[in-house]
Amino acid sequence: METKYIFVTGGVVSSLGKGIISSSLACLLKARGYRVTIQKFDPYINIDPGTLNPYEHGECYVTVDGHEADLDLGHYERFTDIQTTRANNVTTGRVYQSVIDKERRGDYLGKTVQIVPHITDEIKRNVKMLGNTGNFDFIITEIGGTVGDIESLPYLESVRQLRWEMGTNSLCIHLTYVPYIAAAKELKTKPTQHSVKKLQEVGIQPDILVLRTEKDISPEMRRKIALFCNVAPEAVIQSIDVDSIYKVPIKMHEQHFDEIVLRKTCMPVEGEPHMQPWLDFLKKMDNATETVTIGLVGKYVELQDAYKSINEALFQAATYSDRKLKLIYIHSEKLNESNVDEKLSPLDGVVIAPGFGQRGIEGKFVALKWCREHDVPTFGICLGMQCMVIEFARNVLGLDEANSTEMNPTTPYNVIDLMEEQKSISNMGGTMRLGAYDCRLAPNSKVAEAYGATDIRERHRHRFEFNNDYRQRFEEAGMACVGENPETGLVEVVEIPGKRWYIGTQYHPEYSSTVLSPNPIFRSFINAAIEYKKEKK
Ligand code: GLN
Numbered sequence: 001m002e003t004k005y006i007f008v009t010g011g012v013v014s015s016l017g018k019g020i021i022s023s024s025l026a027c028l029l030k031a032r033g034y035r036v037t038i039q040k041f042d043p044y045i046n047i048d049p050g051t052l053n054p055y056e057h058g059e060c061y062v063t064v065d066g067h068e069a070d071l072d073l074g075h076y077e078r079f080t081d082i083q084t085t086r087a088n089n090v091t092t093g094r095v096y097q098s099v100i101d102k103e104r105r106g107d108y109l110g111k112t113v114q115i116v117p118h119i120t121d122e123i124k125r126n127v128k129m130l131g132n133t134g135n136f137d138f139i140i141t142e143i144g145g146t147v148g149d150i151e152s153l154p155y156l157e158s159v160r161q162l163r164w165e166m167g168t169n170s171l172c173i174h175l176t177y178v179p180y181i182a183a184a185k186e187l188k189t190k191p192t193q194h195s196v197k198k199l200q201e202v203g204i205q206p207d208i209l210v211l212r213t214e215k216d217i218s219p220e221m222r223r224k225i226a227l228f229c230n231v232a233p234e235a236v237i238q239s240i241d242v243d244s245i246y247k248v249p250i251k252m253h254e255q256h257f258d259e260i261v262l263r264k265t266c267m268p269v270e271g272e273p274h275m276q277p278w279l280d281f282l283k284k285m286d287n288a289t290e291t292v293t294i295g296l297v298g299k300y301v302e303l304q305d306a307y308k309s310i311n312e313a314l315f316q317a318a319t320y321s322d323r324k325l326k327l328i329y330i331h332s333e334k335l336n337e338s339n340v341d342e343k344l345s346p347l348d349g350v351v352i353a354p355g356f357g358q359r360g361i362e363g364k365f366v367a368l369k370w371c372r373e374h375d376v377p378t379f380g381i382c383l384g385m386q387c388m389v390i391e392f393a394r395n396v397l398g399l400d401e402a403n404s405t406e407m408n409p410t411t412p413y414n415v416i417d418l419m420e421e422q423k424s425i426s427n428m429g430g431t432m433r434l435g436a437y438d439c440r441l442a443p444n445s446k447v448a449e450a451y452g453a454t455d456i457r458e459r460h461r462h463r464f465e466f467n468n469d470y471r472q473r474f475e476e477a478g479m480a481c482v483g484e485n486p487e488t489g490l491v492e493v494v495e496i497p498g499k500r501w502y503i504g505t506q507y508h509p510e511y512s513s514t515v516l517s518p519n520p521i522f523r524s525f526i527n528a529a530i531e532y533k534k535e536k537k
Helices: 018-031 072-080 092-105 115-129 150-169 190-201 219-229 245-254 257-264 276-287 304-320 340-344 361-374 383-395 446-451 468-477 520-536
Strands: 004-010 036-042 089-091 138-143 170-177 208-213 236-240 291-298 324-331 349-352 378-381 416-418 433-441 455-462 464-466 480-484 491-495 502-505
Touching (some): 004 150, 018 036, 018 072, 018 257, 072 304, 089 092, 092 150, 115 150, 138 150, 150 170, 170 257, 208 219, 245 276, 291 361, 340 361, 349 520, 378 383, 383 464, 383 502, 446 520, 464 468
Parallel strands (some): 004 138, 036 138, 291 349
Antiparallel strands (some): 433 455, 433 480, 480 491
């Protein structure tokens, strides 16, 4: 079959969940046996979101091939179990960079280089890149931003041209918002009508409308929207607020979302998607009554998207262990000796978050000292692992001013230090140690037991590392280095074997945790927290 291209645009407001709708569709199509992938086009000028602080766009997700990506790629992977790559996330910055490089090389042969056709052609080339590999039946392309934004225009023009060129091999799904006006006790369709008009103004007729809403949209209202927007009534679909994003694929399927997509792209509609494993997960989620309470110590706790993949990995692990996850965010800047007992005592397990820079770091040390001394299941991720090492150096090895050279370049005890290959780097964008690397685990460690393997591969995003000059002193005092890169000897995992569960990973296991295959180390951590809760009682 020819590759089908599905474009997903959004209108009225941002944060409608285009990523969740795209992921849900991919999940359903994959469950029907199709080869699917999703890509995101972001209209900002940054080459990638790696240089954005989490307050801007939430977490920076990392793909196996080391691309610093929009957090929506995390949803794509969690919903589909399909790994994404650099090719799945394009920004305006990358499009322009490529066009400008071509101009400098002289590729345009003296022509005036313009948004149309040169930028739009470059966008179109990128849209078709994954399709051209022949590896996919469906390519879902999510266009970031909101219809009507200045910066989205070149993308919409590209979509218009592609729709025209591809005919029934393509489709446009437009996501809008139907607000409920409490005073009038009414849902309002006008913003949707206006948003579709905006799309039509740039020459795009949506085939399917997905309406985000808090209340049920009546058949009558659907017909009205269909009539005003030139869309078939059955192709007006509601996306009502649900208690878990993982229910969205089922809600969409109930309204024949996947069937409509197949029909409109001239594909046979036969049978049902194989959603049983997914439904089993939802059943576990709904049936869980007991809770497991986890604290996440970090500095971006005001914005929960900053730790999206960690939240989801914890949630998936808790669900598989038949528990409701109660996640408590603990602001590392506000944590100190006088309140740590009160803040951490109610918890069954503690995660020390990844991060960069000095802010909030001392609070992480306070938390870690408390957790280590009280033998609470504790999981340090990336900077969290580095903090475990520093706290241990200060309070167990007696190296008072131990630190990472990231926080104090002149520390007398640089137990965490800049990686050798980082020393010559001056550009900040895309230059960390990024993506998946091999890690060999010590056979008798808890972490090897968790994975049920000694050779694993996980994703990374860091510049600093455990300083191997100190390794022997740590090991002698009870902190073992139980995971390392087989080629370089870089320490990937530390563990205090004498504790219930005290493990830090230099890598980010959260990026590879999905609904249908939750990450083993998160599962092991949650199980330890559940055990600890029982013991506490
Ligand atoms: N700032 C630390 C480093 O660069 C940790 C990074 C992280 O937590 N992702 O090594």
